[in-house]
Amino acid sequence: MINYLFKNQNWQSQLNDLITDPFELLEQLKLTKYDLSDDALLANQQFRLRVPRQFVAKMQQGNAFDPLLLQVLPHHLEMHNPSDFITDPLHELQANPHTGLLHKYASRVLLTLTGACAIHCRYCFRRHFPYNDNMPKSQDWLDIQQYIVSHPEINEIILSGGDPLSLTNQKLKVWLNRFSSLTQIKTIRFHTRLPVVIPQRIDAEFLQILDDIPQQKVMVVHANHAQELDQEFDRAMHDLRQKNVICLNQSVLLKGINDNSVTLSALSYRLFQATVLPYYLHVLDKVAGSAHFYQPDSNAIQLQEQLRLALPGYLVPKLVREVNGELSKTPL
Numbered sequence: 001m002i003n004y005l006f007k008n009q010n011w012q013s014q015l016n017d018l019i020t021d022p023f024e025l026l027e028q029l030k031l032t033k034y035d036l037s038d039d040a041l042l043a044n045q046q047f048r049l050r051v052p053r054q055f056v057a058k059m060q061q062g063n064a065f066d067p068l069l070l071q072v073l074p075h076h077l078e079m080h081n082p083s084d085f086i087t088d089p090l091h092e093l094q095a096n097p098h099t100g101l102l103h104k105y106a107s108r109v110l111l112t113l114t115g116a117c118a119i120h121c122r123y124c125f126r127r128h129f130p131y132n133d134n135m136p137k138s139q140d141w142l143d144i145q146q147y148i149v150s151h152p153e154i155n156e157i158i159l160s161g162g163d164p165l166s167l168t169n170q171k172l173k174v175w176l177n178r179f180s181s182l183t184q185i186k187t188i189r190f191h192t193r194l195p196v197v198i199p200q201r202i203d204a205e206f207l208q209i210l211d212d213i214p215q216q217k218v219m220v221v222h223a224n225h226a227q228e229l230d231q232e233f234d235r236a237m238h239d240l241r242q243k244n245v246i247c248l249n250q251s252v253l254l255k256g257i258n259d260n261s262v263t264l265s266a267l268s269y270r271l272f273q274a275t276v277l278p279y280y281l282h283v284l285d286k287v288a289g290s291a292h293f294y295q296p297d298s299n300a301i302q303l304q305e306q307l308r309l310a311l312p313g314y315l316v317p318k319l320v321r322e323v324n325g326e327l328s329k330t331p332l
Contacts, residue, residue: 051072081291098143285321
């Protein structure tokens with residue numbers, strides 16, 4: 001349940017109200033006896049803890065195995081990588097024809113408008129991505145526009161990052177207005193964790209911006225556990241649906257967090273309660289620093305079979321992985 005102290009804060013205030021010190025996070029959760037090793041602290045130096053206090057308020061005090069805490073707390077195993085866990089597991093830099101533009105699939109391109117996120121998830125497949133070299137400025141738009149026009153098969157733009165909703169409404173509006181001139185673009189898709197972490201991001205100004213977009217609108221949020229979702233999330237999703245936004249969710253299969261059918265079934269039902277349909281369940285991308293979250297394919301496939309038995313078909317997410325060079329996600 002959301003802490004009442006956060007309910008009436010605007011999203012930008014909450015985005016700046018962060019915990020970045022692992023010891024402060026543990027103190028807030030009354031876990032002062034939790035021992036952070038030297039390797040865990042080194043992992044934090046390489047990929048800094050970043051978690052809004054509103055998300056921390058959803059964690060269970062005194063529980064060192066809280067599923068939300070485990071997603072953000074630096075771990076000593078991040079410093080011990082198997083050889084197949086690498087910094088660019090999806091080889092995205094090979095599909096990066098212009099600053100801020102990724103073109104991996106024929107009909108759609110992805111724009112990394114920002115490297116900023118509201119929260120740093122320890123399993124993030126772009127935790128090593130060179131965002132400083134891939135944040136498009138206004139002068140880059142002509143190159144991006146020319147590239148899209150020269151590929152008439154492109155009909156969808158995906159806004160990602162980082163998290164595109166960490167941008168101000170004014171900056172988002174500038175980019176969305178640019179897209180309106182491209183008649184070949186039929187769909188604008190947002191990939192974002194902010195409506196889960198800070199639901200107040202879906203504010204009246206942003207909703208009006210969405211209302212003005214001529215293209216179809218899709219928002220893919222990212223929740224891994226039902227505990228992440230609350231009444232403010234429900235409100236945000238309802239407001240999006242009122243603007244004819246299709247709302248979907250993608251999750252990552254994470255060892256010790258959501259790697260059982262009971263937890264994932266509860267997530268699917270909780271999403272449906274908020275009028276969000278489960279979309280993808282990703283097996284972990286083998287990014288350096290995340291191996292302790294990994295579940296082998298055999299476990300993932302068995303879990304998927306259990307979900308098919310437990311859930312109606314429309315609440316079963318597609319179990320997929322992204323394979324470098326493939327023209328779509330690969331089902332397992």
